[in-house]
Amino acid sequence: MPGGRLALEEREFIAAGLADGWSYTEIARRLERPASTVSREVIRNGGPGRYRADRAHRATVVRARRGRAPQPASPAAGFGMDDEALREFAARFAELLVFDGMPRMQARVLTCLHLTDSGSLTAAELVRRLGVSPASISTAVGALEKRDLIRRERDSARRDRYCIDDRTWYRTTLNLARASEAKVRAARRGAEILGPATPAGARLTEIGRYLDYLGSEMVQAVERWHAAGPSRSHPADR
Incomplete structure (x- = not known):
């Protein structure tokens, strides 16, 4: 632009x-x-x-001196897609990521990558598809890289390409598990300070126990999923 x-x-x-x-x-x-x-x-x-x-x-x-308020963009706009149903799906998918706590621009970038056959786009391609500034894309991909949700590669034209792969969601779950571990430590520390016999201390102890259990279950679920291999299935798929 x-x-x-x-x-x-x-x-x-x-x-x-x-x-x-x-x-x-x-x-x-x-x-x-x-x-x-x-x-x-x-x-x-x-x-x-x-x-x-x-x-x-x-x-x-x-x-x-704009005398007229800008028209609001359609929720499905800005994904560089010709098919209306696909644009609507992309917008809905991104909103689900936002609902889970992901910043909106990161959610839009991740959605855009997931809906490409190659699973990779350059910064310039993301700018064109999403209709935003290069600075917005730079900030979003930097944050996604730090969260290990995308990786950066150099193509034959020496351009940076931002990529996802089949292990993206695997890493996402493990990141959530690691975040859960930090919360467990915080809850336990809070319980020590307040005293486990106090109502607040007992509450934090229970929170720590729950989060510890949840994190352990997430890691085990990912390990079971990958151990099943390509033939994996879920009862709902049968």
Whole structure:
């Protein structure tokens, strides 16, 4: 979107880049924007030392003098898909991930990857499919990488590709189990401080026991699932 209006996420990326001492050229390269666009944006809004993303964004809105409120996007929009039923499914799938606590942009990126035959897309492809800024994609894929939900590979054109595989959900479950272990330790520590004989201490002890059981069951379920191999089945499938 080199010729389009800067989004708030891009302005926040510019502000972060300036704070880290990046040049206009470096910021522009990462945003996939012309360097002149970045330099004009910064100079117009106070210069490198006074640039603030939210203030710059508000100023642009005022200058545009929009007299009409923007129309809300369809829940199914922004997945780069021609088939309406598939777009609706993608939107619903992403909402389920959001309901489970995943940030919306991460959920949309993960959904997009799951609905491709290759299971991989470049950052530029994600930008086009989701209709968002490069900065939004950069933040989302970085967080998903940290959670071990996607991996980064270099293709023959030396472009970064973001990929999922058949073990993505396996790793997701193990990550939940590890998070459960941290909560178990916290609950037990709380019970020690409050005293196990107090109502609050007893409550935390029971929470710790439950979460410990839940985490152990999740790990064992994943191990049973993988031990079953390709012939695995579930009673509901029969």
